Amino acid sequence: MDYSAFHKEDVYYEYTRSYDKRYVAEIAHTGLNKFRTIKDLNFEILHSKISNQFETWDTQYHRKIVSEQRESSKGTAESLTEEAKEIQTALSNILSSTLEVDDTVNWDSLKDFSRFKLDAPKKPQAPEEFEESSLKNLPPQPNEIHYAPNLNIFEQSFSFLAKNKVKKAEERYGHAFVKWQEECEIIQKYNNDLKSSHNETVKAYKRKLKAYEISLAEWEADKQSFYESQQKANELVDKLKEDYENLVPNSIIEYCEIVLNNSDYTQFNFPTDFQLEYVSENRTLLVDFTLPDLEDIPTLKEVKFTASRNEFNEVHHSDSARNKLYDEVIYQIIIRSVHELFEADSINAIGAIVFNGWVNTINKATGKLVNNCIASLHTIKEEFLQIDLARVDPKLCFKGLKGVGSSKLSTLTAINPIQKIDKSDKRFILSKDVADKLDEGSNLAAMDWEEFEHLVRELFHKEFSQNGGEVKVTQSSRDGGVDAIAFDPDPIRGGKIVIQAKRYTNTVGVNAVRDLWGTTMNEGATKGIIVTTSDYGSDAYSFAKDKPLTLLNGNNLLYLLEKHGYKAKIDIREARNLNS
Numbered sequence: 001m002d003y004s005a006f007h008k009e010d011v012y013y014e015y016t017r018s019y020d021k022r023y024v025a026e027i028a029h030t031g032l033n034k035f036r037t038i039k040d041l042n043f044e045i046l047h048s049k050i051s052n053q054f055e056t057w058d059t060q061y062h063r064k065i066v067s068e069q070r071e072s073s074k075g076t077a078e079s080l081t082e083e084a085k086e087i088q089t090a091l092s093n094i095l096s097s098t099l100e101v102d103d104t105v106n107w108d109s110l111k112d113f114s115r116f117k118l119d120a121p122k123k124p125q126a127p128e129e130f131e132e133s134s135l136k137n138l139p140p141q142p143n144e145i146h147y148a149p150n151l152n153i154f155e156q157s158f159s160f161l162a163k164n165k166v167k168k169a170e171e172r173y174g175h176a177f178v179k180w181q182e183e184c185e186i187i188q189k190y191n192n193d194l195k196s197s198h199n200e201t202v203k204a205y206k207r208k209l210k211a212y213e214i215s216l217a218e219w220e221a222d223k224q225s226f227y228e229s230q231q232k233a234n235e236l237v238d239k240l241k242e243d244y245e246n247l248v249p250n251s252i253i254e255y256c257e258i259v260l261n262n263s264d265y266t267q268f269n270f271p272t273d274f275q276l277e278y279v280s281e282n283r284t285l286l287v288d289f290t291l292p293d294l295e296d297i298p299t300l301k302e303v304k305f306t307a308s309r310n311e312f313n314e315v316h317h318s319d320s321a322r323n324k325l326y327d328e329v330i331y332q333i334i335i336r337s338v339h340e341l342f343e344a345d346s347i348n349a350i351g352a353i354v355f356n357g358w359v360n361t362i363n364k365a366t367g368k369l370v371n372n373c374i375a376s377l378h379t380i381k382e383e384f385l386q387i388d389l390a391r392v393d394p395k396l397c398f399k400g401l402k403g404v405g406s407s408k409l410s411t412l413t414a415i416n417p418i419q420k421i422d423k424s425d426k427r428f429i430l431s432k433d434v435a436d437k438l439d440e441g442s443n444l445a446a447m448d449w450e451e452f453e454h455l456v457r458e459l460f461h462k463e464f465s466q467n468g469g470e471v472k473v474t475q476s477s478r479d480g481g482v483d484a485i486a487f488d489p490d491p492i493r494g495g496k497i498v499i500q501a502k503r504y505t506n507t508v509g510v511n512a513v514r515d516l517w518g519t520t521m522n523e524g525a526t527k528g529i530i531v532t533t534s535d536y537g538s539d540a541y542s543f544a545k546d547k548p549l550t551l552l553n554g555n556n557l558l559y560l561l562e563k564h565g566y567k568a569k570i571d572i573r574e575a576r577n578l579n580s
Contacts, residue, residue, distance in 0.1 A: 025050055029057040032064065034266070037273055041254050042240065044233030048110055049261060056266055077305035077312055084300040090267055091298065091325065094332040095339075098263070099390055103344040105258050107241050111234040116223045121215040124208035127201045135191045138184050147173035245347055249280045252349050256285060259344040260337065270296055271360070279470060283351035286419060289337060291357045291374065294410055297326050323410035330357065330409050331394035334377060339389055342381050354378045356417040357405075372414035375405035416495070419470075419487060434458065435566050442568040444557065445533040445575035449503050456501040456531050457484045459557075462564045464488055471499070485523075495526030502532040505575050508551075510539040517549060531557055533570050 023043050027050055028035045034057060040046035090097070149169040151162050243251035253276045265272050275288040299322050302315040317325060338353050357375040362368070379401045387397060398405070406413040434455050444452065461471040464486055471486045486497040498520050502508055513530065520528035527548045535553040544551055552560070554570040561568055 027053065029054070029061065031061045032057055032269075034269060036271075038261070040257070041250060042233075042236050044229075044236055045110060045240070048112065048233075053266075056264065060266065077303045080303035080312070081301075084298075084302060087267065087298050088301065091329055094265075094329060095336045095389060095394055098336050098340060103259055103262070103340040104346050105255060105262070105344060107237055110237045110240075110258070112230045114230075116226045118219065118222065120219055121212055123212055123216075124205060127198070127205050130195070130198045134194060136187045138187055139180060142173060142176040142180050144173055147176065244349075247280070247347065247349055249278050252278050252285075255344070256287075256341055256350075259340055260287075260289075263337065263340055265292075265333075268292070268296070268298055278349075282465060282470060283349060284354060284419075284470070285341065285350045285352070286354045286356070287337065287341070288356050288358060288417075289333075291330055291333060291359050293359055293361045294322070294326050294412065295361075297322060297329060299325075323408065326410040327395065327408060330375060331398050333357075334375060334403070335389065335392075335394045335397055338377070338379060338384060342384055345381070348381075350381060352378065352380045353384075354417075354419040356419075359412055361412050370414075372412055373417045374409050374412055374415065375403060376415060376418040377401055377403035378418045435561070435564070438561070438566050438568045440567045440569065443571045443574055444554070444568050445503065445505055445570050445572050446578050447503060452503040452533075453483045453501045456499065456557075459560050459564060460484065460486055460499060460529075463560070485525075486529075496523065498523050498525045498528045500528070500530045502530060502534075504532050504534040505572050505579070507534055508532050508536045508540055510537060510543050513540040513543050513549065513551065517543070517547060520549070533557065533575075534572060 022039050022041055023046050024037060024039045025046060026035070026037050036053060038046060038049050038053065040049060147169050149162075149165040151165060240251055240254055244255045256276050256278075257274075260272075260274055260276075263272075270292040271290050273290040277286040278284070279286070299317040300314055301317060304313045304315065305311075306313060316322075334355055334357055338355055341350065341353060355375075355377045356373050358371055358373050360369065360371050363370045375398070377398060384401070389397070404415055404418060406415065434451050435458050438455075444455075447455070457471050464471055471484055483501045484499040486499055488495060488497055498516070500512075500516055500519070502512065508530070513536070516528045516530050527550065529550045529552065531552045533554045536551050541551065558568065558570060
């Protein structure tokens with residue numbers, strides 16, 4: 001059956017995220033009423049993903065058609081019940097079903113090895129050579145001698161008798177000659193028509209041959225273009241593989257997108273959309289994953305057929321059973337996704353994964369569409385791979401990994417994601433480590449001001465990275481602005497944190513703290529931290545009181561250094577003498 005009428009591809013469009021152009025296609029199968037958004041960095045690979053999705057949908061649509069055709073029979077109830085049980089069993093096996101699958105990407109599966117499907121145009125058959133033997137010969141001309149009268153002695157003696165006989169002979173000859181002429185005309189016309197018909201056949205053949213040569217040239221060009229495009233697309237796959245093996249960050253994101261796209265939930269008609277970010281500095285993959293809504297969970301248990309009424313009756317899970325099933329499904333999807341990403345990570349590019357599960361749902365209190373993060377998990381690869389997933393309870397596994405979520409996910413209660421990085425901030429620059437250069441004689445108050453900012457960033461990175469956090473240093477400006485941005489994944493006290501470094505030899509006044517408070521508000525941060533080599537005035541401490549501001553003085557800084565295994569000193573007098 002041809003399902004092409006049910007395929008729909010909206011206009012492709014592009015968008016830029018993390019400074020990378022992405023191609024996006026919104027596709028639909030109207031027969032199944034299914035919709036999906038597919039993204040890719042490469043346009044050709046996007047087409048491969050679209051083809052694979054339509055192939056899956058077509059198979060499902062065929063099953064649907066077959067199912068609808070069976071609904072008129074009494075046995076349909078049993079088959080529908082069996083189908084419902086299969087779906088319920090599949091829901092229970094969302095995690096276990098992937099454990100026997102090798103999730104490593106098969107690069108060849110992304111390539112196109114198909115043959116050019118259009119047949120070459122057929123060369124017209126040449127007409128047969130004209131054969132002279134096919135022409136008819138002209139009959140021999142009547143010989144007048146054969147019509148000469150044979151006069152006897154009596155006729156020869158009487159001229160009038162001879163003349164009459166001669167006249168009759170001439171008439172016979174004249175009739176024969178006229179008949180011969182008529183036969184010649186008929187034969188000549190036949191031969192001329194035969195030659196003319198052959199000439200027309202030859203002309204028509206030449207026209208067809210010319211059209212064939214044009215069609216053949218176009219076919220050859222289309223064929224060459226097909227294989228050139230195919231080769232180009234396959235080379236892009238090879239380039240993606242090469243970049244991935246060389247740990248190019250964008251290729252790692254692309255690879256992980258392929259892994260998650262290969263994880264098929266279309267049997268349940270679950271939404272499967274996600275956003276990925278990769279932080280190469282700490283090898284962390286951030287996954288924002290769209291989870292199914294409570295209404296997306298299949299609840300059909302059984303279909304009964306009532307013969308007296310000739311009707312089907314559906315039996316569904318109760319609300320409490322559906323809520324319990326929803327939690328089981330969500331925990332399985334989370335653990336399954338993390339497992340697939342870690343297992344597919346053949347080059348060990350991913351050291352940790354932050355998985356944020358989002359649900360598009362209707363707020364029952366307001367009736368408005370909301371997007372809630374209902375579950376968040378941060379896990380380290382080494383720790384996760386020690387788990388025997390074939391024997392775990394997905395919920396207990398999630399909790400054991402310190403996952404964050406409400407006690408009942410089915411309530412769709414929004415939580416703060418453990419980590420949500422906005423990498424679009426153009427102020428971020430590459431950081432450098434300077435702490436290893438320090439020793440007991442290093443005077444922090446006399447450090448280069450730029451190196452001091454990198455030192456503060458390095459210390460806070462060590463502090464926050466213990467819980468999966470990240471600190472990014474901004475471009476140095478010495479203007480009292482933001483020196484570093486921290487992303488603390490703690491769901492309670494975490495969030496975006498503004499950090500300022502003040503390598504001062506004088507007391508930090510209240511104006512600097514006011515500036516920090518204003519910057520914290522402008523950045524939409526949850527907290528502001530200021531670090532100095534000196535100390536703060538009483539008015540500065542008073543201003544910071546009851547505000548989400550932390551003031552760290554020189555002693556606090558030395559303690560933080562020692563906590564992470566470094567030693568240094570702060571000698572204000574020495575620093576002043578060096579600067580004088």
